[in-house]
Amino acid sequence: MPTGAIPNQSLPGGIDLYATLESGQSYLWRREDGRMYEDAPEGQPWYCTVIDDEVLRVRQTADAIEWESTGDAEDTVRTLLRLDDDLPSIFEVAPDDPLIAEAYDYARGLRLVDDPPFPTLIAFICSQQMRVARIHTMVSTLAREYGDAVEFQGRTYHAFPTPDQLATATEAELRELGLGYRAPYVVRTAEMVAGGEAHPRDAEGLPYEEAREELTRFVGVGDKVADCVLLFSLGYLEAVPLDTWIKTAVEDYYPECDRGNYRDTSRAIREAFGVSESEAIGGSSEPRSDGGGYAGYVQTYVFHYLRTRDEA
Numbered sequence: 184m185p186t187g188a189i190p191n192q193s194l195p196g197g198i199d200l201y202a203t204l205e206s207g208q209s210y211l212w213r214r215e216d217g218r219m220y221e222d223a224p225e226g227q228p229w230y231c232t233v234i235d236d237e238v239l240r241v242r243q244t245a246d247a248i249e250w251e252s253t254g255d256a257e258d259t260v261r262t263l264l265r266l267d268d269d270l271p272s273i274f275e276v277a278p279d280d281p282l283i284a285e286a287y288d289y290a291r292g293l294r295l296v297d298d299p300p301f302p303t304l305i306a307f308i309c310s311q312q313m314r315v316a317r318i319h320t321m322v323s324t325l326a327r328e329y330g331d332a333v334e335f336q337g338r339t340y341h342a343f344p345t346p347d348q349l350a351t352a353t354e355a356e357l358r359e360l361g362l363g364y365r366a367p368y369v370v371r372t373a374e375m376v377a378g379g380e381a382h383p384r385d386a387e388g389l390p391y392e393e394a395r396e397e398l399t400r401f402v403g404v405g406d407k408v409a410d411c412v413l414l415f416s417l418g419y420l421e422a423v424p425l426d427t428w429i430k431t432a433v434e435d436y437y438p439e440c441d442r443g444n445y446r447d448t449s450r451a452i453r454e455a456f457g458v459s460e461s462e463a464i465g466g467s468s469e470p471r472s473d474g475g476g477y478a479g480y481v482q483t484y485v486f487h488y489l490r491t492r493d494e495a
Contacts, residue, residue, distance in 0.1 A: 184336070187257050188247035189242075189367040196270025196454060199292030200243035203264060204230050205314045206487040208415045209296045210306040211343060215240075220316040227367040233326075234299070234341035235257060238335035254337060265294045273477045280456065282436050283481055291305075293484055296415055301376060302385035303416040304401065307369050307408045324360050325349065349373035366387035368403025375401060383412055391419055392446075406445045412481040423453050423482040428489045456481040 215229045231240045237253045309321045328345035352372040357366035386394035398409035413419035440451035457478030
């Protein structure tokens with residue numbers, strides 16, 4: 184069985200695996216103690232996912248990110264957890280702002296994820312008007328009901344369903360599984376991808392706002408869901424999803440950024456959170472907008488801080 188360890192000290196800015204995988208940006212990992220999105224873990228629990236039909240388990244020890252898989256997975260771990268991103272450099276050029284400083288100190292080592300596009304798209308379609316734990320349950324249920332079962336070390340894991348697999352689901356079945364009004368959105372989106380009508384990767388390489396518009400072709404995908412897919416899967420590190428917590432940040436900390444509609448407010452808060460492309464340094468992906476920089480990194484820290492600070 185292939186195993187490996189990536190030293191924490193080799194990662195610029197280190198890593199907080201718990202904050203990274205339980206900050207509301209990814210729903211494709213499972214904590215093997217069964218308490219993901221319930222509480223902070225004790226000890227060094229394993230997190231698992233299935234990528235390209237291979238099980239991947241990771242955990243953080245005092246010295247390293249350890250991994251186990253059915254194949255050599257170090258490159259996959261580095262990609263999924265964005266281990267090459269230079270966190271100190273990213274935040275060195277972030278705005279000098281009290282909220283951003285508090286969020287960074289609160290969750291040092293939180294990294295953005297780089298999840299596969301189709302599962303990410305479906306997960307954030309399911310996310311509308313839902314708490315993070317419930318979203319995670321929905322995504323896990325879809326994997327269990329429609330994805331392939333993969334055996335590893337005597338345990339059964341479930342891959343997220345392919346577009347073809349999920350397109351076989353009916354709206355009634357998904358409603359029975361608790362997806363509610365999101366059920367027809369999930370079915371139709373899976374059909375679009377399975378039938379070659381559209382794919383979330385079609386947005387790659389487009390200018391940021393054009394990429395967001397491209398993703399809104401999918402049924403049930405508005406600007407916020409599109410921004411989530413761009414940020415957590417397609418490498419648009421300038422994207423700032425305006426969810427409930429970021430809207431709270433606008434109201435309480437950046438009222439001048441409220442422009443009365445999503446797109447104008449998005450531009451304003453990206454400027455408040457970000458740096459210009461010419462100033463951005465570090466990281467494993469180049470910013471793609473003309474003023475967003477690494478605003479999506481700032482957004483993720485602020486989101487996690489506001490959502491969990493009262494529980495700490």
